[in-house]
Amino acid sequence: MRTSQLLIPTLREDPGEAETASHKLMLRAGLIRKVAAGIYTYLPLGLRVIRKVEQIIREEMNRAGAQELLMPIASPAELWQETGRWNFYGKELLRFKDRHDRDFCLGPTHEEVITDLFRREVRSYRQMPLNFYQIQTKFRDEIRPRFGLMRGREFIMKDAYSFDQNEASAKLSYQKMYDAYHRIFTRCGLTFRAVEADTGLIGGSSSHEFMVLADTGENTIVYSDGGTYAANVEQAEVLPPTDMDTEAPRPLHTVQTPGCRTVEEVTKFLNVSPARLVKTLLYSTGKTTIALLLRGDHEANEVKIRRLLRVTDLELATPTVVEQVTGAPAGFAGPIGLKDIRIIADHAIKALRNVVIGGNRNDTHYADANWDRDFQIEQFADLRSACAGDPSPRKDGTLRATRGIEVGHVFMLGTKYSESMNASFLDLHGKECLAVMGCYGIGVGRTAAAAVEQNHDAKGIMWPFPIAPFHVHLLPLTQSAQTAQVTAQLYAELQAAGLEVLWDDRDERAGVKFNDADLMGAPFQVVVGDKGLVDGVVEVKTRKDGMKLKLPPAQVAAHLTRTQMI
RNA sequence: CGGGGCGUAGCGCAGCCCGGUAGCGCGCCUGCUUUGGGAGCAGGAUGUCGGAGGUUCAAAUCCUCUCGCCCCGACCA
Numbered sequence A: 001m002r003t004s005q006l007l008i009p010t011l012r013e014d015p016g017e018a019e020t021a022s023h024k025l026m027l028r029a030g031l032i033r034k035v036a037a038g039i040y041t042y043l044p045l046g047l048r049v050i051r052k053v054e055q056i057i058r059e060e061m062n063r064a065g066a067q068e069l070l071m072p073i074a075s076p077a078e079l080w081q082e083t084g085r086w087n088f089y090g091k092e093l094l095r096f097k098d099r100h101d102r103d104f105c106l107g108p109t110h111e112e113v114i115t116d117l118f119r120r121e122v123r124s125y126r127q128m129p130l131n132f133y134q135i136q137t138k139f140r141d142e143i144r145p146r147f148g149l150m151r152g153r154e155f156i157m158k159d160a161y162s163f164d165q166n167e168a169s170a171k172l173s174y175q176k177m178y179d180a181y182h183r184i185f186t187r188c189g190l191t192f193r194a195v196e197a198d199t200g201l202i203g204g205s206s207s208h209e210f211m212v213l214a215d216t217g218e219n220t221i222v223y224s225d226g227g228t229y230a231a232n233v234e235q236a237e238v239l240p241p242t243d244m245d246t247e248a249p250r251p252l253h254t255v256q257t258p259g260c261r262t263v264e265e266v267t268k269f270l271n272v273s274p275a276r277l278v279k280t281l282l283y284s285t286g287k288t289t290i291a292l293l294l295r296g297d298h299e300a301n302e303v304k305i306r307r308l309l310r311v312t313d314l315e316l317a318t319p320t321v322v323e324q325v326t327g328a329p330a331g332f333a334g335p336i337g338l339k340d341i342r343i344i345a346d347h348a349i350k351a352l353r354n355v356v357i358g359g360n361r362n363d364t365h366y367a368d369a370n371w372d373r374d375f376q377i378e379q380f381a382d383l384r385s386a387c388a389g390d391p392s393p394r395k396d397g398t399l400r401a402t403r404g405i406e407v408g409h410v411f412m413l414g415t416k417y418s419e420s421m422n423a424s425f426l427d428l429h430g431k432e433c434l435a436v437m438g439c440y441g442i443g444v445g446r447t448a449a450a451a452v453e454q455n456h457d458a459k460g461i462m463w464p465f466p467i468a469p470f471h472v473h474l475l476p477l478t479q480s481a482q483t484a485q486v487t488a489q490l491y492a493e494l495q496a497a498g499l500e501v502l503w504d505d506r507d508e509r510a511g512v513k514f515n516d517a518d519l520m521g522a523p524f525q526v527v528v529g530d531k532g533l534v535d536g537v538v539e540v541k542t543r544k545d546g547m548k549l550k551l552p553p554a555q556v557a558a559h560l561t562r563t564q565m566i
Numbered sequence B: 001c002g003g004g005g006c007g008u009a010g011c012g013c014a015g016c017c018c019g020g021u022a023g024c025g026c027g028c029c030u031g032c033u034u035u036g037g038g039a040g041c042a043g044g045a046u047g048u049c050g051g052a053g054g055u056u057c058a059a060a061u062c063c064u065c066u067c068g069c070c071c072c073g074a075c076c077a
Helices: A021-028 A044-063 A077-083 A111-121 A167-187 A263-270 A302-309 A319-326 A416-420 A444-454 A481-496 A510-520 A553-563
Strands: A032-036 A039-042 A074-076 A095-097 A103-106 A130-139 A154-164 A192-196 A207-213 A219-224 A230-232 A253-256 A278-284 A289-295 A342-346 A355-358 A364-369 A379-381 A399-414 A424-426 A432-434 A436-443 A472-476 A501-503 A524-528 A538-542 A548-551
Touching: A021 A032, A021 A444, A039 A044, A044 A130, A044 A154, A044 A167, A044 A444, A074 A077, A077 A103, A077 A111, A077 A416, A111 A130, A111 A154, A111 A416, A111 A436, A130 A167, A154 A167, A154 A444, A167 A192, A167 A207, A167 A399, A167 A436, A192 A219, A192 A399, A207 A219, A207 A444, A263 A355, A263 A364, A278 A319, A278 A355, A289 A319, A399 A416, A399 A444, A416 A436, A436 A444, A472 A481, A472 A510, A481 A501, A481 A524, A481 A553, A524 A553, A538 A553, A548 A553
Parallel strands: A192 A230, A289 A342, A342 A379, A472 A501, A472 A524
Antiparallel strands: A032 A039, A074 A103, A095 A103, A130 A154, A154 A436, A192 A207, A207 A399, A219 A230, A219 A399, A253 A364, A278 A289, A355 A364, A399 A436, A424 A432, A524 A538, A538 A548
């Protein structure tokens, strides 16, 4: 393609609205433009990237035995009411009424629609297993869309749904998708890791997220330095400590801590380590208030707490509630003297002796408190997020932490949807059975954004070859007849060799072309100018490492087809 | 939903505190020169100052309401 025939509005300066590298660069390189918060137009260059990612996904899904179909974007309320999600999904589900005043929503995901299809059309185990997928635009009315394509309200997603006769077969379907996802993200040129993920209250048997490793990722993941264990911190299990503090208990006493409310303030004031302070967090679960004890330097994990308490509503108690429950302003809550309230402690508390705790009185804490002597704990449990340095729950090493962007998620659903929607089939014995389901998603736009996040420098994007909008950026720099002739010939030859070429035929100065090319990030740039042609050569630059090679024009196509494989 | 910030030319911003002719850089248009890492000179076009109401002789500027966007948090894939 010629640049003059494409709308590629590059920006010289960073747009004010963007924060992260991928968001800035996708705007600056002319890939996307915002229409409303979290809603974007894919410009020609951006769409080419999207299509490439889609094509890779398509090929690997087909290879894994899934079949493509396309479901509607709008779906009727009735289906969602059957599974209860019409009420459960909340404001994220964008609802509207048609002219007959019937309720509809824009699909944020398609379990209901696909399960409805299955129950209507599939009768027998002979037709199974089945795996349907689509690549389609979803709409979720996100609380806070951000980072461009990373978290939009409208976004392109590949979603797949498997239907099996039993758990064992469903596991095979799951494994096939897990393997396909590995191939997909590898082919996209991404550095990623599959991690164990939270299954939430849905309670399926297993779930993995595919995380592209990047510092700007919204998720924290931990992995073992000595084995294969890797998990989202939300999920990663923390083992109870094995080393108990052996210090002799000292007598409990109160200490004055004027104005010290946070862990940092209190420990600094008393000159003790945060690991020797036990913080008391009061949580409201909708119905009741509960006290959780954690080590001062540990972080409460609300996903785990929800799971433990079997609640969906969970938030830190308001200052008013804290005052009601403890009789002291927030910041001085402690377990001693708390009445009519459940007290659950993180495993780490068990190992501690002679700790500092809140005094339930203004400006007061207790020191040298010991849980088995000074206050009661109903239960010890895993309440905190794993952190770097913790032992791996598989006992195969020590955990390290990194940030990741969730680009894919595979999920065993079990019979959650087939049960509520009565999606059954007849088995070998003529018995009616519920289909065992799995669902599998990939964020297409997010994958492209993650690729930029992982492959860029100060100048711009450095696309991995398989998803680059163009393979070669052809840059004629001078106006001579010779340059024009060589450029035209190269354009034809490179395309004949199967390469996608963007020909910068604009009447721009060399510097402008170079900078735009670096910004747009095609893996290779071929520079044609009188300076080189005097010696009979053009310049081939590799975007990633900046390596420049002078070659006779006739050798360029062969050279590029050879190096693209590496 | 809570906290913070921003809406002024296509883009990035100044002007607002202290009311009085709407500015700068980039981009855009014309001409000449230039031509291998975001050219120079000369000339030119472009604004419902997010919107509505109010105060005032006078509002980008002060007040009230409202809409949009960004950041942090909660939530979520």
